[in-house]
Structure formats: C-alpha cells, structure tokens
Amino acid sequence: MKAAHSQATPDKASAKDTRNTGPGRLLIAVYAVFAISATARAGYQILTKFSEAPLAYLLSAFAALVYLVATVSLAKAGSTWFKVSLAAVLVELVGVVVVGALSVFDPVQFPHETVWSMFGRGYAFIPLLLPVLGLAWLYRRRPGKRKAEA
C-alpha cells in the first residue's frame, strides 16, 4: 500500500489505476484544503462550545473525517483505494444534500455552522460541487475501464 507514489512521468503503469494525476491533482488539493479547514473548525467547535449543538458539531467532525479519507484515498493508487474514494465521495454527496436540506428545514438542530450547512453556502457552495466533480473524475479513471479489474 505504501508504494505507487506517482512519479512525474505518466508512464503506462502509473497511468492505469491511479487518480493522482492531471485534474485529479487539483481535486486532491481542494479536498486537502477542505480536510484541513473542516478538521480545524470541528476541533474548535467541539473544544469550545460542544454543548451548544452536539449534533451539528459531531456532523462537523464527521464531515472532516470524510474529507480526510477522500483526500488520502484519491492520492493512492489501486482498485481498493478507488473503492474507498468512491465510498467517501458518495457519503460526502449524501451528507451535503441531507445536511443542507436539514439546515434549511430545522435550523434549530442545525445552526449554520457545519461545512455542509445550507449546501455549503459558507464555502461558496464548493462542498456541493466537489463530490460531483469527484464522482465524474472517479468515473473517468475507474479501474477496469480498459482492463479487467485486478
């Protein structure tokens, strides 16, 4: 699992089963920024004012975890990491849609203080856009596109 760090040369081996190349690198960079900011924000919320809205702040922490998993798994090669990425991005999409909807209909339980509240409005709606781009990228780079899955 440790190897397969994609080199600058997009040769045949690394061009195959990896998402860590081309536009994927931009995607990973944006995911990394969200992983950092969501982790910092959730940590701050839980350490300073957890009792105010435990559910929302636990969701914050969960969102942070999803972004972390997505960032790491997208950077890794192989079909196992592909599945991890797919799961993380799908959870992210469901999360932003469900939490976004809940924050609109039940603003008491969901004060506008998670990354996903109001469909990520506080973050220029990037949280809503990101999983869609993520799924599109995963689809384009899916394992077994030209070769049977290992």
Added chain:
Amino acid sequence: MDAYFYIIMAVGLISTGICLAAGILKKAPNDLTILSVAAVELALVVYLVGSVVRVISGEPIAGEAWEFWGYLATAMLLPPAAVYWSILERTRWSNFVLAAVGVTALVMAARMNQIWY
C-alpha cells in the same frame, strides 16, 4: 479590514489571476506562477511580522488569539505545500492548484481580520 488584508488581497488576486491564465493557456508551472505564489507567502510574512509587533506593543486581539495565530500559521503553510504539490507533476493542472493559493489566502486573511477586530 486593515492594510495587511488589502496587501494580501492584491497579491493574492494577482497571483490567482496569473496562475489561472497560465493554466488556461495550458502552461506547466513556471518561474512566474511559482514566484507569484511566493509573493503571497511574502505578504503573509509581512502580516505575521506586523501582527507580532502589534501584540508586543500592547494591541489586544479582540477574538481568540490562538484562533488568529492558527489561521495565520495554516495560511503560511499553503504556498509551500501548493508549490511542492505542483512541481511533483508539472502539468497545466498544477497551475490551477497554485491559483487556489491566492484566493484561499484572501479568504483566510479576511477571517483573521474579523478575529483581530
């Protein structure tokens, strides 16, 4: 918003503009785009030095001090991280990674200003 914010806004937007243009023109990261990101780092160093001087001279931070320094430290890590990430694979996409630094620094500087005042 103080002068530090406007410095970072100007440098950040110029850097983002240069890197976006380079990416759209299908160029790989070059001296110009990397130096523009280095300029963002320099602007953040100016903010850091200025803030340290202000704290030493007795000016209080209205919000949580550690939150302010946390933002500043994180913002200062972004340019080197983005440059490192972008030169590992030098394609046009890396310029879009570099382009993200300027706007991110801008947003973080705005938040740091809110915390300070």
